[in-house]
Amino acid sequence: MLEILTAAQMRAIEQAAIESGTVTGLELMERAGRGVVEAVFEEWPELAKAPHRAVVLCGPGNNGGDGFVVARLLNEWGWEVEVYLYGEPAKLSRDAKVNYEKWLEMGEVATLTATLEPSMRKPSLVVDAIFGTGLTRPVRALGGVLLDLCDSRGLGAHMTEGDRLDWTPVIVSVDLPSGLCSDSGRVLVSEEFTGLPDRLEAASVHSDLTVSFHCLKLGHVLQDGPIAGGKVVVNDIGLRHRAGPEIVKAVACQTVRAVAKRAGHKYYHGHALILCGGAGKTGAPRLAARGALRIGAGVVTLGVPGAAQMEVATQITALMLRRVDDGVALAEVLEDTRINALCLGPGMGVERALDLVPVALCGNGPRPTVLDADALTAFEDAPETLFGMLHKNCVLTPHGGEFARLFPDIAEKLNAPATKGPAYSKVDATREAAKRAGCVVLFKGADTVIAAPDGRCSINSAQYERAAPWLATAGSGDVLAGFITGLLARGLNPMQAAETAAWLHVECARSYGPGLIAEDLPEELPSVLRALGALRSVLELPLRPARHPHGQYRLEQGGAEPAQI
Numbered sequence: 001m002l003e004i005l006t007a008a009q010m011r012a013i014e015q016a017a018i019e020s021g022t023v024t025g026l027e028l029m030e031r032a033g034r035g036v037v038e039a040v041f042e043e044w045p046e047l048a049k050a051p052h053r054a055v056v057l058c059g060p061g062n063n064g065g066d067g068f069v070v071a072r073l074l075n076e077w078g079w080e081v082e083v084y085l086y087g088e089p090a091k092l093s094r095d096a097k098v099n100y101e102k103w104l105e106m107g108e109v110a111t112l113t114a115t116l117e118p119s120m121r122k123p124s125l126v127v128d129a130i131f132g133t134g135l136t137r138p139v140r141a142l143g144g145v146l147l148d149l150c151d152s153r154g155l156g157a158h159m160t161e162g163d164r165l166d167w168t169p170v171i172v173s174v175d176l177p178s179g180l181c182s183d184s185g186r187v188l189v190s191e192e193f194t195g196l197p198d199r200l201e202a203a204s205v206h207s208d209l210t211v212s213f214h215c216l217k218l219g220h221v222l223q224d225g226p227i228a229g230g231k232v233v234v235n236d237i238g239l240r241h242r243a244g245p246e247i248v249k250a251v252a253c254q255t256v257r258a259v260a261k262r263a264g265h266k267y268y269h270g271h272a273l274i275l276c277g278g279a280g281k282t283g284a285p286r287l288a289a290r291g292a293l294r295i296g297a298g299v300v301t302l303g304v305p306g307a308a309q310m311e312v313a314t315q316i317t318a319l320m321l322r323r324v325d326d327g328v329a330l331a332e333v334l335e336d337t338r339i340n341a342l343c344l345g346p347g348m349g350v351e352r353a354l355d356l357v358p359v360a361l362c363g364n365g366p367r368p369t370v371l372d373a374d375a376l377t378a379f380e381d382a383p384e385t386l387f388g389m390l391h392k393n394c395v396l397t398p399h400g401g402e403f404a405r406l407f408p409d410i411a412e413k414l415n416a417p418a419t420k421g422p423a424y425s426k427v428d429a430t431r432e433a434a435k436r437a438g439c440v441v442l443f444k445g446a447d448t449v450i451a452a453p454d455g456r457c458s459i460n461s462a463q464y465e466r467a468a469p470w471l472a473t474a475g476s477g478d479v480l481a482g483f484i485t486g487l488l489a490r491g492l493n494p495m496q497a498a499e500t501a502a503w504l505h506v507e508c509a510r511s512y513g514p515g516l517i518a519e520d521l522p523e524e525l526p527s528v529l530r531a532l533g534a535l536r537s538v539l540e541l542p543l544r545p546a547r548h549p550h551g552q553y554r555l556e557q558g559g560a561e562p563a564q565i
Contacts, residue, residue: 007133007182033069035235051078052124059130060087065096067129084112132175133182136421177228179204184425185222186418226463269298270489277347284347291482294522297489341489345375346478353378368488380405394439460502468509475518
């Protein structure tokens with residue numbers, strides 16, 4: 001079970017292990033340093049074949065202590081190593097000071113300053129062990145200049161231009177790139193730099209490899225973390241203690257169980273109604289409808305105004321069509337109790353959304369409903385009006401702009417410069433939004449965050465090995481809305497539907513690859529499901545869909561029994 005922790009949770013786990021007597025702080029530090037060296041040699045085998053040169057930059061906390069261990073191990077491997085300390089030796093943490101003194105038996109420790117130019121020419125490796133998960137404030141004394149030293153421009157400042165062209169050091173961060181908030185993935189920046197966006201990059205190390213310990217941290221997958229961290233690997237340092245109740249998890253792939261069909265007629269698998277806009281605006285709802293059908297809804301109907309009826313009729317085959325001109329007509333359509341899931345917003349138009357959304361949410365029983373695009377924008381001047389109509393079976397799917405229209409105060413907090421840690425994160429923002437709306441909120445992005453009103457929250461990360469940048473194409477969000485709607489029609493609860501749809505959405509993009517357009521996503525889904533084994537006998541599958549699709553990071557809140565690590 002892979003979990004993603006906050007800095008406080010990680011400290012609590014380490015402290016519990018130390019207090020239990022199963023391990024000491026020094027042993028954990030030794031394991032961490034050894035894990036960094038092993039990760040470097042695994043990533044770049046050529047560095048293990050012969051001695052090279054390294055610069056190790058250490059901070060005053062335990063992260064710096066890990067750095068001293070790395071320096072000692074590389075020295076024992078035959079490397080030439082220069083070590084620099086940010087701060088005073090007297091202020092080192094207890095365990096870090098022990099490893100500092102061990103290093104002094106091998107070599108010197110220079111002071112890390114803004115004017116530093118290492119004497120060693122062309123180091124093959126730069127180890128960033130300045131600040132890790134414990135950083136709660138910007139690097140004020142030296143500002144961005146200190147962290148620029150981890151860039152080849154800083155370490156190579158004394159070189160000629162020709163030297164720089166044929167030399168690029170490997171930059172490896174210990175636990176987290178220095179300057180990054182562990183709980184939010186945001187760069188911590190001094191107040192004097194908050195109005196200067198170009199200072200943000202200089203305020204954090206950008207690594208080729210980040211070596212974390214025991215578990216990923218939230219900062220690795222949120223906001224700037226994936227950009228700053230390069231590749232992230234997690235090293236096991238032997239901790240086997242229980243975490244607290246608010247933990248992020250990634251579990252084995254169970255998505256197939258959520259979408260595998262059992263015997264039954266088409267209405268047994270649900271009937272989704274997707275409301276369409278006027279003439280020339282029918283592409284988005286047709287994409288959503290195709291997504292709902294592909295993901296397994298037994299019947300999908302497009303509710304179309306008369307002006308667009310012929311346009312839609314010439315473009316669909318397996319989809320059904322009903323004329324829905326206004327709220328009165330929608331109320332009549334909803335008398336059909338077989339319709340058990342709705343989608344409003346894609347290509348709908350703001351005026352039409354203002355007319356139909358109240359009917360969909362309040363008329364003839366609260367059906368599971370996805371609100372996207374225009375259905376959200378329509379209420380930007382009166383979001384409380386929308387919140388008053390929402391019910392627990394709704395799913396809102398805003399991108400950043402739509403989120404800011406519905407939750408302007410929350411978005412303002414999220415977008416404000418992070419001047420101290422733990423900084424307000426996208427997880428915090430989405431959980432707050434879900435509580436206010438009283439329903440599930442899926443906040444889109446490469447770090448899609450999904451939250452429920454009770455505090456449950458998950459992150460569907462399309463980053464690192466799951467990166468799918470070609471999802472940034474017109475219409476992909478409409479397909480996601482359709483995927484969620486189809487799963488709601490199948491009987492999944494809103495949180496399950498949002499998580500499973502988001503995971504499959506990314507997998508479809510990864511399966512198809514570059515050149516993807518939105519129309520490809522529903523058509524790629526069968527291949528993804530076959531690869532997952534969805535066609536195996538349904539007798540092997542439980543009746544209820546799986547709760548945690550693989551690749552989802554679930555942030556649990558509450559509960560009597562904490563999860564076992």
